[in-house]
Amino acid sequence: MESKIIETRYYISEDGEVLDDILHGYVVHVDETGARISGDNHWMHVITNEMGAYFICTEDREDKSDGTITLLDLYTGVVVHNHFKTYQNLLMCKHAECNAHIDRYLKSGIDFERSEDCQQLLDLMHEMLHRKHTLIDEGKTFMETKEIRDYEKRYEDILKEGLEKYNEANPGISKKAETEYIKTFRRMLEYKEDHLRFMKDFTVSYTNNKAEKMCRVVKMHKNISHQFVTMRGGKAYASITSIIQTANIRKENALEKLEEIFSN
Structure with missing residues (x-):
């Protein structure tokens, strides 16, 4: 058998x-x-x-x-x-990319590192997801280009400012020694398209x-x-x-x- x-x-x-x-x-x-x-x-x-x-x-x-x-x-x-x-x-x-994992990493940065940048980024990710669902409920199949670009800019600004502040507070720190949420920030910046595909393509899920x-x-x-x-x-x-x-x-x-x- x-x-x-x-x-x-x-x-x-x-x-x-x-x-x-x-x-x-x-x-x-x-x-x-x-x-x-x-x-x-x-x-x-x-x-x-x-x-x-x-x-x-x-x-x-x-x-x-x-x-x-x-x-x-x-x-x-x-x-x-x-x-x-x-x-x-x-x-x-x-x-x-699965953003459920990102949610967990950001929440860890909020709970254990008291990171305001993590909170801002988590709020932004959920705002984008909520906006997508609102548009779908309205019968829309995509988000307007200008709105996507505005979200992308806010996304990049939070990540870059968070990394800049961390580097200034920890000069010369090796990447291996960086806190986990900073590694997450680097990943989210490098793979931006993959993390935001759920917003740009409504057939792609958040998780x-x-x-x-x-x-x-x-x-x-x-x-x-x-x-x-x-x-x-x-x-x-x-x-x-x-x-x-x-x-x-x-x-x-x-x-x-x-x-x-x-x-x-």
């Missing part, structure tokens, strides 16, 4: 392969979480959107032979991720919650059974989880879908 799952790991719908269906979408969400196999660290990855969820089990997080990077190599849409820098090697697509939700399925499995015995078992789990979660996303009966696959 295990080999049956592996052989059918790609096939979920009658009209094609689930990965093909997902990659026909303009936006995909990706994430990864650790998986123990026979005592060693491995990785479970997911590529997901409204068309389904595709899970992959690899030995290395940066697997370039049959991991996420290879599967998305020719993808030309938008990839939403959590700043795993290996994804930046994808050159055909556009990138969008990477879709992929993170799929990874929680794997984490729940780890809490119950702790690890897989073999790599083959890990791949079989990835295959069957792809079938079940895709059926859930498409509001199909997962049990019927499994029976359909096994009966073919």
Whole structure:
């Protein structure tokens, strides 16, 4: 039965392969979480959107032979991720950063460093998100260019002023020794387009919650059974989880879908 799952790991719908269906979408969400196999660290990855969820089990997080990077190599849409820098090697697509992580880093800067700059930036990010939702509620599909530019300027001004004040207060400090919120500021400035894509493109979400939700399925499995015995078992789990979660996303009966696959 295990080999049956592996052989059918790609096939979920009658009209094609689930990965093909997902990659026909303009936006995909990706994430990864650790998986123990026979005592060693491995990785479970997911590529997901409204068309389904595709899970992959690899030995290395940066697997370039049959991991996420290879599967998305020719993808030309938008990839939403959590700043795993290996994804930046994808050159055909556009990138969008998960700003839920940014919210947490900024809140940490507010709570532990008493940073007013973090508060201003957090307020601005939420203002932009609220404005986007308001426009969508009004039936709009985009934000006017002037309004985007005004937001971009405020965004850059807060970051640059915050970095300048920090550098003046900490002359000669090494980047490794910098406080975490300053590292976040540098990241947000360097990857500005990726962090603000949610505002410029209404089809792109503020967070990477879709992929993170799929990874929680794997984490729940780890809490119950702790690890897989073999790599083959890990791949079989990835295959069957792809079938079940895709059926859930498409509001199909997962049990019927499994029976359909096994009966073919």
